[in-house]
Each structure stands twice: as structure tokens, then as C-alpha cells.
Amino acid sequence: MTRDLTGILDAVLAGILVIDAEGRLETCNAAACRMLEVSADSTRGRPVQSLLGPDHALSTLAHGALTRGQSVTANECAVERRFDDDLTVDVSASPLFDAAGDIDGAVVFLRDGTLQRDLQRRVLEREHLAAFESIAAGVAHEVKNPLGGIRGAAEILGARAADTKTTDAADLIVREVDRIAALLDDLMVFTQGDDLQLAPVNIHQLIESVLELLAHDPVQRGVELNREFDPSIPEVLIDADRMTQVFLNLARNALQAMDGSGTLTIRTRMRLDRRLTSRSGQQYPTLRIEFRDTGPGIPAELLDRLATPFFTTRVGGTGLGLAVARHWVVRHEGVLQIESPPDSGARVRVELPLRTSP
Ligand SMILES: Nc1ncnc2c1ncn2[C@@H]1O[C@H](COP(=O)(O)OP(=O)(O)OP(=O)(O)O)[C@@H](O)[C@H]1O
Ligand SMILES: [Mg+2]
Incomplete structure (x- = not known):
């Protein structure tokens, strides 16, 4: 039994475009239609460069495969979309040959790397944050403890001071200690992790x-x-x-x-x-x-x-x-x-x- 090729192409998660030797679209599978926000019917017979413009990697790679007869690839190409978020796709184009060995078209693959890159970024972000959290916790703990003592000592000095210069200096210490304590309180946010009240x-x-x-x-x-x-x-x-x-x-x-x-x-x-x-x-x-x-x-x-x-x-x-x-x-x-x-x-x-x- 031979399966319907269109059904198979539509089941593939990557975008697949088939173009003829003149660069006109013959097939646009469901994933490619989704990525490019077009319908399969509206694209049939259109030149490939009409999809994203002549300068987009999709057009230049398709043209390269048709003229050079070799597979070509480009990573992280931006696809701007009207109705949904923009995408970043990896594009590759490979020539198709007829029985005589002449180029009679090309197939273009579009792989949506957005999800994978998002995932990588999230992992990186978590690692970044975890490193900062442990530094914040350490600093907050080590600095906060002596602050109380410094503040108390400055208050005593201020109370016993005989001249205004010393009182002012003691007041300054108290004020700055309070400022550092407030900053440490802000930092403590990063040490509170898993106690979400959902x-x-x-x-x-x-x-x-x-x-x-x-x-x-x-x-x-x-x-x-x-x-x-x-x-x-x-x-x-x-x-x-x-x-x-x-x-x-x-x-x-x-x-x-x-x-x-x-x-x-x-x-x-x-x-x-x-x-x-x-x-x-x-x-x-x-x-x-x-x-x-x-x-x-x-x-x-x-x-x-x-x-x-x-x-x-x-x-x-x-x-x-x-x-x-x-x-x-x-x-x-x-x-x-x-x-x-x-x-x-x-x-x-x-x-x-x-x-x-x-
Ligand atoms: N909506 C925005 N437009 C332009 N720049 C922004 C915007 N949001 C954030 N930024 C930039 O990001 C920087 C960091 O923002 P963040 O909220 O972390 O600190 P902040 O606003 O400077 O200070 P605070 O701790 O009071 O929030 C800002 O100083 C500003 O340069
Ligand atoms: Mg801010």
C-alpha cells in the first residue's frame, strides 16, 4: 500500500517546501504553512521569494540549491510574522534531480529552533540565578550579623560624645548602617525560594x-x-x-x-x-x-x-x-x-x- 505523500509531509513537525526548477512552489506542508502564516493553496505556483522576500535566507538558499546543485544551510534566521510571535528558524535547501541527473527542483526544510533556544535560555537563567542566590545569601548573612553590633556601638559613642563633631560622626554611622541593612533586606528576597503560596x-x-x-x-x-x-x-x-x-x-x-x-x-x-x-x-x-x-x-x-x-x-x-x-x-x-x-x-x-x- 502506498501512503498519501501529502498526509505524510503534513505529519512532519519541520516545515517542508518543494519548489520546481524555476523556483515556484509546488508543495508547502502544514508546518511550513503555520510557520509562514500562509495556506498551501495560496502558495502553489508562486515564486519562493514571494514568501519572505528575495533577500531572506529562505529565498537565497533555495536559489543556491537550484543553481549550484548542492545542499546549503543557514541557522537562526528570523521570520517576522503578522499574527503570531516572530520565529527563529534553521533553514536548509537541497536540490532534487530528475532521472537524467539534471536539477529539476529543490526541497527546503525549516526547523523552528525557538522552543529549544527558549529551553536553553531557561536552564542558563536558572543557573545564573542559583549562583547569585548563594552569593546573596552568604553576603547577607555575614554582613548582617556584625551590623547590629556596629549600630549599637555607634549609638553609645554618640550618647557619650562631648562635641558635635563626634555626635555627627556617630549619627552618620547609624544612618549608613541602616541603609546597608535595608539593602541586605532587599537581597534576602533572593534567598527565599520555595515558599510560594499558590x-x-x-x-x-x-x-x-x-x-x-x-x-x-x-x-x-x-x-x-x-x-x-x-x-x-x-x-x-x-x-x-x-x-x-x-x-x-x-x-x-x-x-x-x-x-x-x-x-x-x-x-x-x-x-x-x-x-x-x-x-x-x-x-x-x-x-x-x-x-x-x-x-x-x-x-x-x-x-x-x-x-x-x-x-x-x-x-x-x-x-x-x-x-x-x-x-x-x-x-x-x-x-x-x-x-x-x-x-x-x-x-x-x-x-x-x-x-x-x-
Ligand atoms: N520599560 C523600560 N524601558 C526602558 N528601560 C528599562 C525599562 N525597564 C527597565 N529598564 C532598564 O533596566 C534597568 C534595570 O531595571 P530595574 O528595574 O532592575 O532597576 P531600576 O529600575 O534601575 O531600579 P529599581 O531597583 O528601583 O527597580 C533600568 O535602570 C533601565 O535602564
Ligand atoms: Mg525598576
Whole structure:
């Protein structure tokens, strides 16, 4: 029995395009249609370069395979999409030969590397965070203990001082000790790990309560808020206090970046096709909460450093907001993504596993 070739190609997870010797599309399997947001019927007979433009690797590799008669590959090629997130794909093209040995077409493979790269990034992030957590715990512990003694001694000195110079010096010590103690308290966040209080939460109510908290903050003045909520999202199991902290930090960053004028868009979305794997190996659909602002955006060379504790470009900033946010998102087995598309503000996405029951 011979199977239907179209059915087989459609069952393959990689995108497969078959083109004729003139570079016109003959076949576009289901995965390729999904990746490129086209239908198989609409592509038949079209030149391959009409899919993503003549300069895209997809077109140049297809052309290379047809003219040189050799397989060619390119990794991590961006595919911009209108309706869904952009993709990063690995592309390869191989020539097809007729019975006489002449090139009479090519087959192009598209492999979506987005999921694998996401996974690698999550592992790296966890390792990064774990290293920082153990340093933070060590420093906080070692420094905090003697601080109480230093403060007490400075108070005694201040009380016994006969001249104002000594009193002022003692006051300075007390003030600075208090500042260090507050910073250590912030650092202690990173040592609190597995005590999440998970309960079913209406994510939109939680976002509203965050916006309510910010409503009284001068930083929100002049900024328009735009809610794009997906009403079909069910209650999700999260730690409401921790997530409030996450959203507060992200919203505050966006408001600070816009400096009194612009729009903060908060968008929620469910991704049933994108699964997040928990540490126990179970897979969940993804809940995405996106904060998009119309501020100046973030220079590409800074993007990787942002969630590093104490990295800040803001006068008066501590540089802990994003690091704390990432800490709690990772504890929820989610992902925090910071992007800054060209010609627009910053876009920060929190992706959480959509767990609905314990
Ligand atoms: N929405 C945004 N637009 C532009 N830059 C941003 C945005 N969010 C964060 N950043 C950049 O990332 C840096 C780190 O942010 P983070 O929240 O960790 O610290 P911070 O805001 O500087 O200080 P704080 O500890 O008070 O939050 C900021 O100093 C800023 O440069
Ligand atoms: Mg901040």
C-alpha cells in the first residue's frame, strides 16, 4: 500500500517546501504553512521569494540549491510574522534531480529552533540565578550579623560624645548602617525560594490591584493605560503577593521610562500551543502577561545585562527591580523576556505555566 505523500509531509513537525526548477512552489506542508502564516493553496505556483522576500535566507538558499546543485544551510534566521510571535528558524535547501541527473527542483526544510533556544535560555537563567542566590545569601548573612553590633556601638559613642563633631560622626554611622541593612533586606528576597503560596487567582483582578497601587504614584501622571485582556483566561495557580511584586516592578519601570507621557499597554493572552515544562516534567499551556510602553526602549547592548542584580541606568535606581521580578517568575517556573523592538518602547513579557488546579 502506498501512503498519501501529502498526509505524510503534513505529519512532519519541520516545515517542508518543494519548489520546481524555476523556483515556484509546488508543495508547502502544514508546518511550513503555520510557520509562514500562509495556506498551501495560496502558495502553489508562486515564486519562493514571494514568501519572505528575495533577500531572506529562505529565498537565497533555495536559489543556491537550484543553481549550484548542492545542499546549503543557514541557522537562526528570523521570520517576522503578522499574527503570531516572530520565529527563529534553521533553514536548509537541497536540490532534487530528475532521472537524467539534471536539477529539476529543490526541497527546503525549516526547523523552528525557538522552543529549544527558549529551553536553553531557561536552564542558563536558572543557573545564573542559583549562583547569585548563594552569593546573596552568604553576603547577607555575614554582613548582617556584625551590623547590629556596629549600630549599637555607634549609638553609645554618640550618647557619650562631648562635641558635635563626634555626635555627627556617630549619627552618620547609624544612618549608613541602616541603609546597608535595608539593602541586605532587599537581597534576602533572593534567598527565599520555595515558599510560594499558590492559590487560584484571577490574573486581571491582580493586574487591576497593581494599577490601583500605582494610581497614587506621581510616576503614573500623564500616562495612558491600555488594557488588552483576554477574558477567557481561567483562574491560575500563582502566589498573588509575589506576582504583585513582579507586575509592580515591570509597570513602574515602564512608567519611569515614559517620564510623564505615553501609553502603557498591558496585554494578557493564553497560548495553548506553547507549552511550558515544569520541573516535575509536566507540561502546561502558557499564560502571557505583556507590558509594552512607548518610552525610549532599551539599547540592544544593554538587553542581556538588565536582569543582573544592581544593574541600573536610572538615577536613584537600585537595579534590583528586574532581578527580583525574574527571581519570582523563575520560581513560578515561568520565563521573563525583555525585548526592545526597533522604533518602539520596551516590551517585557512574563510567561507562566497555566496551572489551574493543584
Ligand atoms: N520599560 C523600560 N524601558 C526602558 N528601560 C528599562 C525599562 N525597564 C527597565 N529598564 C532598564 O533596566 C534597568 C534595570 O531595571 P530595574 O528595574 O532592575 O532597576 P531600576 O529600575 O534601575 O531600579 P529599581 O531597583 O528601583 O527597580 C533600568 O535602570 C533601565 O535602564
Ligand atoms: Mg525598576
